[in-house]
Amino acid sequence: MSAVLTQNTAREFTRIMGVGAARGDVVVTNEDVCQWIDSSDEWIQKRTGIVTRRRADAETSLLDLAETAARGALQSAGIEGSQLGAVIISTVTSPYATPSAAAALADRLGATPAPAFDISAACAGYCYGVAQADALVKSGAAEYVLVVGAEKLSDIIDNHERTISFLLGDGAGAVVIGPSETAGIGPSVWGSDGSKWDAIGMTHSMLDLRDVAVQAEEDPQGNALVAETEAKLWPTLRQDGQTVFRWAVWGMAKEAQRALDAAGITADDLSVFLPHQANMRIIDEMAKQLKLPESVAIARDIADTGNTSAASIPLAMHRMLEERPELSGTLGLQIGFGAGLVFGAQVIVLP
């Protein structure tokens, strides 16, 4: 008779135990932006709802932002770094393709030797991380999992282009997910649509950058670096705003509704709506499509933080709970969506 395997014992319920936040220290106003693009404060506010965006200074790294948010989440959850069973960072702005930012963060937090890895799911990254953490805790693979959405988007923008750069900020938001006596995280509704791979992304690949670097090396006087290739030196973000807007509002309203259905609740049961802080017009139109009752508080952190990609939902959650602590323990709907295209949504009990 062969040996019998032992498998992890699954848990029934999970919850978000705490949330932490870090915003860049530098306040970038619409006036600042108008030095780079031909625009006005009124134009930017009307189209995006953004008054200021927060960016990190040159000395503050992605990891610094992630660490500040993570320490806040651990403190609010009442958990030590050493208790973490996994550390996940969702980011598209780690300056190193490898090793992961998460491994370095785990070490800073005293979580070593916890498993640590990065997720690349852009503005859906935090919800992807929650889906992962929820599954890890439920399966018994880990007890407490740290999920950080962290971005230093100012490293990958071109301030002089006008499709996306002026929306973006730097920050990190983090949550700790752990076991619960009652249901605290509804089923994850998540997915992708790679047919729209080109709708948001980098101007060119790292291989293009390497080719330019090789040229420069072969021609140290720089004659090879004609204007055409000069523009290719450092890849930056672009988007097709109209395509993204249609997908984000009407496509994502459907997915948000699926997340409500999967959790067995209706919009009337919600107290908070936490959409990715992409653009105020998207947030307003989504709320309209979802027919959210007046009683639902809608996160609008974008107005002075800007769009911080994977960090935006936990940042908005943290702010909502600071401003309205009585919402702790009530139901929120979170939905992230972005480059890929990818999306993820969950109904959650607010920590």
Place this chain on the structure above:
Amino acid sequence: MGREISVGRVPAQEKGSLMASNEEILAGLAEIVNEETGLATEAVQLDKSFTDDLDIDSISMMTIVVNAEEKFDVKIPDEEVKNLKTVGDAVNFIANAQA
């Protein structure tokens, strides 16, 4: 005088009551534009440019397109939206898509 855009009873009308005439499409579009922007429905004329005359930005344009899709039961692909420069372009596209 500028180019004439046909607003007559196109064959669509003869195909059944589900099809809207160009006049009905224009009236329906005007309502959608009014709802999105607050512009008077009378301002929405066939020769008007969405951006230059009606001051409709790209995000509002997309909202109008999606609402028009629903109202007239047609598909207006993303890559087609940039070709809809005037109200008449949109009316013609919707009429053809319905045919």
